[in-house]
Amino acid sequence: MRKGVKFHNGREMTAEDIKWNFERMLSPKSNFRGQLSIIESVKAVDRYTVQLVLKKPWKTLLALLAGSNTQTFYIAPESENKDGSITHPIGTGPFEFVEWKTQDYIKFKRFKDYWEKGLPYLDEVIVKPVPDEMVRLTAIQTGDLHIVQRLSMTNVIELMKKPQKDFYFVPGVEG
DSSP: OOTTOBOTTSOBOOHHHHHHHHHHHTSTTOSSTTTTTTEEEEEEEETTEEEEEESSOOTTHHHHHTTSSSOOOOOOGGGBOTTSOBSSOOOOSSEEEEEEETTTEEEEEEOTTOSSTTOOSOSEEEEOOOOOHHHHHHHHHHTSOSOOOOOOHHHHHHHHHSOOTTOOOOOOOOO
16 A cells, blocks of 8 residues: 555554454445455554455456446545444545435545645535436536536537537546
8 A cells, every 4th residue: 555645633644553444344234245245354464564365366456456347445444433334434545535415415624734746636526316307307417517428418408409518528437
């Protein structure tokens, strides 16, 4: 792991933190458990080295750890409440958690001490769940939303007929 990466609370991330995260993701309550069931054990070898022992070879492990396809999130153990819930995650990424209003939005602000200097470019990100496709389509057309996911091909084709300089289309696969 990279030395000097700090959590949003200022504490340096260590191998023990990564070990704790893997143990959390392997617990019976975790949504990641099935995807990571090939991991037999996790050991913090030293301050910055983590050893994963696998039940058998796993060619997609590095893609998983890099966040490809299945996103893994590493948070500080102090993010966990006494009941095991996590309501204020303390991460290491470019954006720091601000607040979460259930069924309304999640707000993040730029993490000023992010390890990759000059990033992120944005000061704030707000993620809103918009289950209705027509509402998402209207919101992207009016500028109320800047990024949307899961539009039908019919609606994407209509948007592409009237291109705007701020529209970028990224093909994806629902998985």
